Amino acid sequence: MSTPLIERLATAVHDTTQPVMDEDRADLAEFLPLALAHAQVAGIVFDETRVLALAVHALAFVRRVRTAEHLDPLDPELASELRAERIVSARTLIDTYCAPREFLAGDTEVLLLALHFEAAAQLQTQSTPQA
Amino acid sequence: MTVKIVIGHRLGKGQAVADGVRAAGGEPVLIAGPGADMKVGDVMAAEGAALGISFCGSGGAGAVTAKAKYGHDIEFGMRSAQAGVTAVEQGRTVLGFGFLDSEELGFKVTQALLKKLGEDAS
Secondary structure (H helix, E strand, O other): OOOHHHHHHHOOOOOOOOOOOOOHHHHHHHHHHHHHHHHHHHHHOOOOHHHHHHHHHHHHHHHHOOOOOOOOOOOOHHHHHHHHHHHHHHHHHHHHHHHHHHHHOOOHHHHHHHHHHHHHHHHHHHHHHHH | OOOEEEEOOOOOHHHHHHHHHHOOOOOEEEEOOOHHHHHHHHHHHOOOOOHHHHOOOOOOOHHHHHHHOOOEEEEEEOOOOOHHHHHHHHHEEEEEEEEOOOOHHHHHHHHHHHHHHHHHHH
């Protein structure tokens, strides 16, 4: 199972030491549509650059879930720079993916994903012509 | 000859890495502000830099963006200075790290780059 976005990602990291493997494709095929549906509900459009950045982040994320790896905590101030609803919705998205895998992702995962959505939202705002 | 190394950090940090680059004899170009990791390829092109170092949560976004836009040879998801040294030795031109703002990283990666450039020139 794959998608054009997953294949774009696979091409981009093909020559690295961590190419996209079959199990990555399977996990990404589940997570990325969830993430993009989540973005659509929030009214966020990822451009070609941002969606690839989201995909490579997702690749690392699904690998961490598979290996039950937790990231180190981030500066708590970071959360204060993001809107609360952005963090709540990122938590919902992550838990939706993680729950069937019996993995409870830490707040760092939530913040990192929320940052991707916030960056895309800000870029969208900047590129929207003002009336 | 000055060897420029561009540094972009998702959270607008990277000063320690820049200090390490300078200490090893390179010229750091530290991109200011949050989201700087996504600008590494653009700034490398503008500055004529030999290497880009991108920092974000998973260590991939900035590197993959630089690859997609400029065709750089990348390594991503790295978490140690030694991994960066190995990547430079392999000829990678953009390195993607997790959040690892350390002088040691900047110093060792710059040392490796200067050594490689010297070898390639001889």
